[in-house]
Amino acid sequence: MSGLNRKSIILGITGGIACGKSEVGRILxxxxxxxxxxxxxxxxxxxxxxxxxxxxxxxxxAEILDKDGTISRPKLGKLVFEDPPKLEQLNALVHPAVRKALEEWINRQRLMEQPAAVLLPLLFESGMEDLDWDKIICVSSPEAAVFQRLEARGLSPEEAEKRVNSQMPLADKQQRADRVISNTGTLGELKLAVEKNITAIMLER
Known part of the structure; x- marks a missing residue:
């Protein structure tokens, strides 16, 4: 992996909720x-x-605010995940600004010739597959493991199901991605899978 800095590459990392995108980010x-x-x-x-x-x-x-006037993520999350049209409204407000910020960040990495990756759960849902990616990778995980992780985060089974159902089906994301990394085993196995895929991507360039 020592040749990374000599080959600028930008990856979009997507996947289902609680599939291990953050862990893949740490490995990268x-x-x-x-x-x-x-x-x-x-x-x-x-x-x-x-x-x-x-x-x-x-x-x-104001119902989504904490006492200090900041937006409460739990309050906002509960509101929008209980009501799909409200989630669409929130995304319509936030996604254009996120897209602009990501475009600027990607451009900076290109100028520095720095290998980079963006963890973007709603990459396809938000229409951001047309950003300047070299490859899009989908991280997948078995449904049972996903629900186990979401419940460990404090969500009820009903809340976990609403979060999962709010996203594009994982099978569709896998089909649209350039590569799929299956997070089905240990952390060590995930690390090996990431390294294998990055090596293969570099060789394709």
Whole structure:
């Protein structure tokens, strides 16, 4: 993997909820990639006082705010995942700003010739498959393991099901991606799968 810095590459990492995208991101960082988490970008764009913050609060009202005036992610999440049209409305408010921020970030990595990856759960749902990717990788995991992880995060089985159903079916994401990494075993096996795929992608270039 020592030749990474000599070959600029930009990867879009997508997949189902709780399939292991963040873990793949950590593995890529250890391999020398810059990694951008699109969810964190979205949260930052909704920080108090920013334009997206005002749009979201204006649309959904003060009920989504904590006492200090910041947007409560649990309150907002409960509101939109209970009501699919509201989730679509939230995405319509946030995704354009996320897209712009990601385009700028990707351009900076290209200029620096820095291998990079963006963790983007809704890559296909948000229409961002046309960003400047070299390859799109889908991280998959068995449904039982996904629900186990979501419940470990404090979600009820009903809430977990709503989160899973709010996204494009995993099989569709796998079909549309350039490569699929199956997170079905140990962390060590996942690391080997990531390294194998990155090596193969580099050889294709």
């Amino acid at each position: 960082e250890k391999l020398g990639f810059s990694v951008c988490d699109a969810d964190r970008v979205a949260h930052h764009l909704m920080d108090k006082g920013r334009p997206v913050y005002h749009q979201v609060v204006e649309h959904f009202g």
